Amino acid sequence: MLVGYSSSSEEEGGEEGHEAAAATIKSCTRKWQEEGDDGFPAKKKPKTEEQVAKTRLPVPGCLLAMFPEEEDHQAEDSSLHGGRIRTFKHERGNWATYVYLPYHPEEDFFELLEELLSVVGTKSIILTPQEEFHLSLSQTVVLRHHWIQPFTQGLRASLAHCKRFVCSAGRLKVYCNAEKTRTFLGMEVTTGHTQLLDLVQIVDKTMTEFHLDTFYKNPSFHVSLAWCVGDQTEQMKEYLQELQSLVDGHEEGPFVLTLDCTELRCRTGNKTFRFPLET
Incomplete structure (x- = not known):
């Protein structure tokens, strides 16, 4: 987890990275130089385009290794992500970004989740x-990569005087x-809705400054518990009452998911930025 801005791996190499790359290219191209008897490149007659196409040498493997193409293909392969499909195409320099409040579950939560998944599995x-x-x-x-620093700085400044609070959820949806x-089984927030709307308003302001989509109107704040591929909404709703009875009939009374809202987080690509709220 990172606090504040951290430069990407593309920027960390500095001058040493450029020197290493130049040395690699120099080493590779040296192998393909043709020298005459006098030690200098032999003079050659101009070739036609057809001759050039026939005699063109393959690109050295050490150069190809510097620009791998497999990463992008794997990123689009849904079989590597449990069948999940990207909502937008993966492109270099584009970072999937979202703002959220983390939930740290306790043992009771995992016990309930196991029960819910077991019941759904029988359906x-x-x-x-x-x-x-x-x-x-x-x-x-x-x-975009070059937006990360100003985006997170703007978000931090806007959240500087926001207070901590607690919200709870106990209704499945x-x-x-x-x-x-994708279809999700979530637990909808029942208290703390007003404070969450205040935070969304602040986040939306930063999104607007960067011409990005704002949050949904009249949002149903929730914590997603589990998911499945495709639109299974109608099938899931058939069993929702049975699942809710497990929540309400928990051993020590109705289960309530309590979320201590002490800090916001912003995840962009593989980086996570934290924004503590005031006590």
């Missing part, structure tokens, strides 16, 4: 639990993304 719907749990305060947007590629 021929296989849900995959989230890798991490959070409450979104923005849509996922595309941020089914959600589907706009592209209808």
Whole structure:
């Protein structure tokens, strides 16, 4: 986890990285130089385009290794991501970015989640639990690399005087993304809605400054618990009451997910920025 701006790996090499790359290119091209008897490149007659095409040497492997193409193909392969499909094409320099409040679950939460997934599994719907749990305060947007520093600095300045608070959730709800590629079982917020709207207003202001999409109107704040591929909304809703009974009939009374809102986070690509709220 990073606090503040951290330069990307593309910028960390500095002059040493450029010198290393130049040395590699020099080493590779040396192999393909043809020398005459006098030690200088032999003079050659001009060739026609056809002759050039036939005699053109292959690009040295050491040069090809400097510009791998496999990364982009793997990024688009949904089989490597549990069947998930990107909502926008992966491009170099584009960073998927969103703002959220983290949720740190306790043991009771995982016990309940296991029960919920077990029941849904008997209905021929296989849900995959989230890798991490959070409450979104923005849509996922595309941020250019050179925007990261001013974007996060603007967000930090806007959040400087926001106070900490607590919100809770205890009502299950089914959600589907706009592209209808994934369905989620979530737990909707029941208290703290006003404070969350205040935070969204601040985040939206920064989004607008960078001409990015703002959050949904009249949002249903929630913590996603698990997901499945495709639009399974109607099927999931059939079993929602049965699942809610597990939440309400928890061993020690109705389960309430409590989220301590002590800091916002912004994830952009593989970087995470933290914005602590005032006590």
